[in-house]
Amino acid sequence: MTRTTAEETADVFGPDSILRSLVNEPRWALAVTRATVLEAAHPQIGAALIGNSTFVTHPWRRLRNTLVSTQRILDPDQHVRSRETARLNRLHARISGTDPQGRHYDAMDAEARAWVVATLFESAVTMYRLTGEALDGPAMEQLYTEFRTILALLEGDSDRLPATLQEFWPYYDHMIHHRLESTEAVRVILYRLFANVPAPPLLRGHPAVWAVGRAVAGPAAAAITIASLPENLCRRFALPDLPGARTLMHGAYLTIGLSTRLLPDSWMNAGSFMRLLDPDHSGGAGPWESIWRKAGQAAAMLRLITPAPDEVGQTSLSADRFFAEVLDQTGDGHLAWPDLAAMAREIATRLDLDEQNEERLYNAYAAWWRELQTNLDADGDGRVTRQEYAASAPSLPSSGLIKIAGVLFDVTDVDDDQLIDAQEYQKLFRTAFHRDLTGSAGTYSRSAFVRQFLSFMSGQQRSTAYDSLLS
Structure with a gap:
């Protein structure tokens, strides 16, 4: 059993940490979304998500909390890291139950927690490759070490993940082929969450704008996510291989990759995008303020041409x-x-x-x-x-x-x-x-x-x- 000391953790998540830099970029959301589908295909995790999670009804809240939690885990201050991992462990310890097939699930299951970390690592590697910035050997080794360190912080050791990167890929393939299932949670994410995701706080007062955007973006997001998944998993789960989906996926990833490299850092960081979704999150919309104003103007125009909802019966409901x-x-x-x-x-x-x-x-x-x-x-x-x-x-x-x-x-x-x-x-x-x-x-x-x-x-x-x- 390998224990990770505070000094080792501080060194791994120091100024040169790849992961600390990545989680502050908006393209990290691509890796997290893809990883969530792979996590949901694990029977333990899928059951816990369906029975206990608010990811469908409150996806923006879940996104914000995940971002904040990840930043705390990677914080240079050992006290902040320890406090957050303890909080996460208390949270997971409260989540357990029985799935519809009568199988017990537990959010503290060591295999399932290791799989969460594994999917985030593999999805990050895939995201780098698809955005035109493939990691070389040493960088991939470093990133894998950083993810194993996160597991060690949560579990006390990282033994549930293979010790080396070379051993990781056979482990990953085994999980894909033999442990994952087409769970209800997978179907909910792909066919319900993307199609019905509620408006982010910024657009809640402008439902017409959001409805128009979601009608286009929802199916596209599902198609892009499916096209980015391992092909053998898509075949096993009978996920649709829509014409043009892979081209759309490659185009979307490359566009985000180019934006990350070419646009100012003040625009392309997680904080700016959180302010775009919710201007009051930290006192203003920052560089995206003009976009917010234009969205408001478009919403006002749509309200002029859209009939007002019928208010009859609202009190009784x-x-x-x-x-x-x-x-x-x-x-x-x-x-x-x-x-x-x-x-x-x-x-x-x-x-x-x-x-x-x-x-x-x-x-x-x-x-x-x-x-x-x-x-x-x-x-x-x-x-x-x-x-x-x-x-x-x-x-x-x-x-x-x-x-x-x-x-x-x-x-x-x-x-x-x-x-x-x-x-x-x-x-x-x-x-x-x-x-x-x-x-x-x-x-x-x-x-x-x-x-x-x-x-x-x-x-x-x-x-x-x-x-x-x-x-």
Whole structure:
């Protein structure tokens, strides 16, 4: 068993780290998207994604959190790296269950975690090659060492991945041929996620613009992703080989590769693209601000020629819509513990909570889940349907929500002065902070904070701040 010391990790992820540079480039998203499909084909990972993940309903949130987590793992500060790997391990330790075939899955499964790292490495190598910048032998060896180091940080050792690059490729081929399956998660990613991906925060107020763009980009993204996968896997899974798809894929990768090399670094970095998706993410849209203005102008034009939606019946659908937009975090059509756990996970990630406060938050959500089960689960099947929720929403008790609100106030109030100031509030909500923060001298008392949380979580009042966090 090979242990990786703090000194070795600092050296691997030093100034010359290939991976540290790569994760700050937008083309890293190509590698991550392709790797996600390969990960989802592992039966353990596929089952965990379907049962617990919010990647379909909240893909932009997942993208942002993945980027932040990766940057923390590669941070030069050993304390930051250790804190993040511990947080990820706690997160994964809470995810387990049984798939539809009765097979147990566990997000802490060592083989599955190694496969995640393996797919990211192989997809990064493929991305470099397809963008016209193939890695030479020493660079590929270095990148493989860096990925094995990430596994060692998570697992304590890297033994589940072959020790050398030469041994890696037979291992990878074995996994492709003998361990992967055409899981439901693979089909959801390729045929549902790309076709129905919700608008990023920047375009949520302009649904017509997004609908037009997605109608073209969704099928193209699916075709490009499929064309980039190993051919033998595509044949095994009977994935469509559309005419022109490989040409489209090569063209898309080469275009992004040329953009990365030719455009200014201030344009082609992950931070700029996150600001493009969500201008409030860090205070503005940066070099992409003019694009955002043009998108707004196009949306205004489309609204002029598009009939307004029929508002009849919206009040009677409020509980139903709140269920779909906020409570059903995993998007499977019913409310269960993984949905509430996803809310706790998102808040804990936003605030980078330590183990003690994270446990308090999960326990509060667990208490609310028991309350919901008692009052709403009429048939005792361990989950709440949209109809069960809509029928009883007005009479729901609020003691569980009050407990969550109290814990949320405590973990947000980091200076423990019993007031949430502007900086603390912004760390939790990030977007729309300047529009929603109200109260005396720009602060929230405990009672005001709890009232706003209860008003939103009971579906009584919409909140841009809480929408940005949970819906």
